[in-house]
Amino acid sequence: MFTLGIWLGLLVALSPDSSTGLYYVAVEQALLYQAPANGAYLALSRREPVRLLTRQGYWWRVRTQDGAEGYVEAHALSNVWLRVSKRQQRLYLYRGTTLVRSFPVDLGPNPYADKVQRGSLANPDDWRTPEGVFYVAAKNARSRYYKALVLNYPTADHALRGLQEGRISPAEYRAIVEAEAAFRMPPMNTALGGWIEIHGQGTGQQVNWTQGCVALRNEDIDALWPLVVVGTPVLIEP
Incomplete structure (x- = not known):
């Protein structure tokens, strides 16, 4: 299966000229x-990668991975x-x-x-921002933190590590993997934690106060809001 992780890998690996035609389906289904x-x-499914061949006004000719x-x-x-980039403490918006x-x-x-694993007041060190390839699983315009883009954490990769380390059960592992395959919100109540978001009301002063989320200034989440859809890929690096 050609995943968005591979799509992002291609964007990073290819030269700008050769990767500008890479797109993904940004609606639930496209014909x-x-x-x-x-x-x-x-019928093309949400998040399915395609390569743009030509533009003809409102219609674009594409080639699928098949x-x-x-x-x-x-x-x-x-x-x-x-x-x-966690090291740089910045979020970067790309088109291709x-x-x-x-x-x-x-x-x-x-x-x-x-x-x-899940953080708590007793263990605030575990309120860490997860790393990996994610996608926006939901948009919340009435978040406690102004507006929020909910990520699909924990992913199948996090679930596999959690299973191998004994943090979650085989049943919880299967539930997370099945949710990702079906493009559903993963279980958020396991020992791995959940509800990792990109949201507003951040200070912009490099003060790390969230429970693992990525916080921006409200005006910055406003700038992202119309460009980001359910399914938009998100790469979080160390």
Whole structure:
């Protein structure tokens, strides 16, 4: 299966000229047509990667990873993705390989370590910001922290590590993996923690106060809001 993690890997590995045509489906389902608005023959799922071949106004001709070619409505595709550098304490907004903007962020109390389990007042060091490849699983316009982009943490990768380290049960592992495969919100109540978000009301002063989330200034989350959709890839690096 061609995942968004591989899609991000291609963007990083390829030269700017060769990767500018990489997009992903940004709606729940997009139809692939033999000709603009005529002869729909294939349904593309949210997050499915495609390569842009040509633009014809509102219709874009694309090729899927399986080699199918056809036309898709332009609004159904996006190449927007986010990268968070914990070391630099910044969030970077990209279109393909082009950096559009960057923003200062606040992180969890220990920004130098990866998240492995749920944090608490007794163990605030575990309120860490997780690392890996995620996607925006939901958007909350009425968050306690102004606005929030909810990430799909824990992912299947985090679940595998948690299972191997004895932090979660086989049943919890399967539930997380199945949720990711079905594009559902993963269980948030395991020992791995959950509800990791990119949200507002951050200070922008490099003060790490969140419970593992990535906090921006309200005006910065406003700038991201119309560009980010459910399914937008997010890479969080050390």
